Amino acid sequence: MPDQTPPIALDIEDLTVAYRSQPVVWDLDLHVPPGVLMAIVGPNGAGKSTLIKAALGLVPRAAGSVHFFGKPYDEVRLRVGYVPQRGSVDWDFPTTVLDLTLMGLYGKLGWIRRPGRAEFDRAMHALEQVGLQDFAHRQIGQLSGGQQQRSFIARALVQDADLYFMDEPFAAVDAVTEAAIVNLLQELRSLQRTVIVVHHDLDTVTDYFDHVTLLNVELIASGPTTEAFTEANIRRTYGSRTLKALGVS
């Protein structure tokens, strides 16, 4: 008899991440159903980016396990897309917007194989989706901050992943770009993709996202925005420092 329940998109069990002996993420359990648009919110130093990086194996886990669609990351790399913080790369790198977008396809190409006609077409299509088709051959350093963020998202779109992590895609972008990105995220959700976004603006959480995770080293709450994004939870996440002190000492 086939299993009728859809597999959980992201399943994190007992995750602890530490820099030296200082925990950054403490004993975290998180279950994200597929097809949701989820915000991760929490104060600075709450471990939001670290959570993503630990899930992708970019920082070592001190304890715990992470599964995507019921499998370890190594087996489903290509089903997971990642948009790092815009400031994490050198935008003076000698490459074009099209070339940057093509990098999203490197995973599918594997070692040594070079992108060909089909890959170029897909990259151009993704650039059209984010409205950057006219900038394809610009050097990436010539883009504005918002355009850079959109080119990063185009790079993630060509990956055609089932689950996306985005680390602060709304940081320092103007209102027009923010609206464009929100549209793209909602389009992804309508295609049954799961999108997990590190987010800073508490005012827009309810408008943009259907799920939310509140994090401050420990998990405070996670679930549909209507249930989890309560004043009490927000206060517990941002208000008191006691939780953080607990985790740190």
Added chain:
Amino acid sequence: MYGLEQVIIQFLLNFTSQESINTILNDPRIVAIIIGGLVAASGGLLGVFLKLRHMSLTTDAISHTILLGIVVAFIVMSSILGLEPDLSSPGLILGAALAGVGTVILTELVQRSGLIKGDTALGLVFPLLFAIAVLLVSRFTSNIHLDNDSVIVGEIGVAWANTNTHCYTGCEDVVITPEHPAARVGRVCTNCSPGGINPRSPEAVFTEQCSNCGTYNAAEAWAQGLTDVQPLLVLWPRSITTMGVITLLNVAFILIFYKELKLASFDAALARALGFKPGWLHYTLMILVSITAVGAFDAVGAVLVVAFFIIPPATAYLLTHRLGWMLILSPFLGAISALVGYDLARANLLGWLPFSELIPGLTWNTSISAAMVIAQFIVFLLAWALSPEQGFVAAMLRRQNQRRHFEDQVVMGHILNHQETLEASQELATDTLHQHFRWTPARTQQVLRRLRRLQLIVITQNRVQLTEPGVRAALSFEQTLRTGS
């Protein structure tokens, strides 16, 4: 390497004669330029990625610490294995590669301790390893061919003289026996001694002895006039082979892993997330840097080799926004600088501009590698000044154009605002116009002259007025101000 040289020479002999190969290889200028060009090409290729990964100074560290690898490998090979290694021996190259990677790993360990950060960790590790190497050199290897000069600047002249001899015809050893016509045979007293038996004494016993008998290789025999057969020899500088192989290795690495190197250099996190091994690429790159630095060691030395890794890529970076073009321009500019640098050192540019003769009595015979570095820097300065997009001159012209354009718009905007008004006669009088802008009269007149030349304004009876195209230009500028694009 010897076998490879034979293959290359055999291949060349299909197209040209042994004499012309030797003429080329005997020319110190050509050999120095070939070797310098190969060092520049291989360094310039790797240097592009070092520059983009912000690791230029790591090259500096590696180029020093490979000395430790060389010395340790030398001691192991000579005193334990009883070999006579030189700088192209695989053992020494392996030792250098290990030392280079060891430097990077040690530095990363120190950084990970969290106590010492960034480049300080590098500055802590590499002088230590270099100091150990210097101690070992002075203590154990008095006979090794490593002195201060060669460590610091190297000498391409040495690389030129350091050859393998390849023989093609007439290569048989010549054996001189006492019967050979070239043998020098003399009678020698066998029992004479000072104060004892005198050669004149009747007891003296004589035998015939040959003073030059023995086995000579073909080249020695010909040089000493012991044979009539001139051997066909090619004296091949070893550095050409070593640097040639290293250059090919670097080219192959970059061609094969171009895409992976680009991704790992730009966004290591994504590279790791997609399953590429940025760490693996990183250490392979460091191994190649070490090998390249060893190959370049006797030609350009440990200090100056850094320039061959850094200056050409920095120059290429000023000239293009494309990684592919950087990888073509950088080795090319490096090789050109090697050519110009050699001639700079010998004060005889391209062989036809002997500027040393302009100053009589001046002998000009300086360090070739140092002159090559100066040439690289001159090329860099030219690129900095003249690069079409990012260059200093282009930026200056752009700024000047912007300033002029802005002045034009300020004046035209002023005229547009006032030319149909009652106070037009005061506001638009040419001789008092400058007061409205708080400009000097000269500057104002200059702008007016320019606008008249462009037929955007006319001056009638000491009053400026916009022409019809002038009105259109002023209006469209105001339009762009409003829409903000």
